[in-house]
Amino acid sequence: AQKITQTQPGMFVQEKEAVTLDCTYDTSDPSYGLFWYKQPSSGEMIFLIYQGSYDQQNATEGRYSLNFQKARKSANLVISASQLGDSAMYFCAMREAGSGSARQLTFGSGTQLTVLP
């Protein structure tokens, strides 16, 4: 089963509007972390925001916020006041605490966001 699902292969948003990128996850581990990364066309992976499974409040970082709904196992990224530079591929990722020492990220398939002028 997919651990991270991003159902929107592509999204368009008008400049200055807000946009929500969907992410659902699947885990039986009570302790986990959820991450969003941005990958511009240049290829680098840029860390945006982190949400821990025990965090009581939704994470925010500038124009980025994470809409964390634990019961629904969703961790949607909200970008407010979109800018042309936000056009990129966005990846949702999860790290489970789990047994053993695995601390790697499991990534979704990504959402290509295009901001229109």
Add this chain to the structure above:
Amino acid sequence: DSGVTQTPKHLITATGQRVTLRCSPRSGDLSVYWYQQSLDQGLQFLIQYYNGEERAKGNILERFSAQQFPDLHSELNLSSLELGDSALYFCASSRGQGSPYEQYFGPGTRLTVT
């Protein structure tokens, strides 16, 4: 700039050859992770090192190996290269191992096997 450096940026080589990708983590980071990004497989975890020791293995082929040196830089060795190994290889580093240690990615090495 994440502070993670990777060399080379691009690599073009022939099938059957062997290459070494190099990664220097952010200052103070003890964990190094290697990921492969390809069109058909997406982003996949390969292997993790923490303070010189291998800690986790993902979908890493037997033809691939890695190590982390005492100065904490890491190398990923890919041998007997096949066309399907063409991909973007990322190194990431983090301070520790668990949450909330976010991983910071290097710029990647784009490998093309011809």
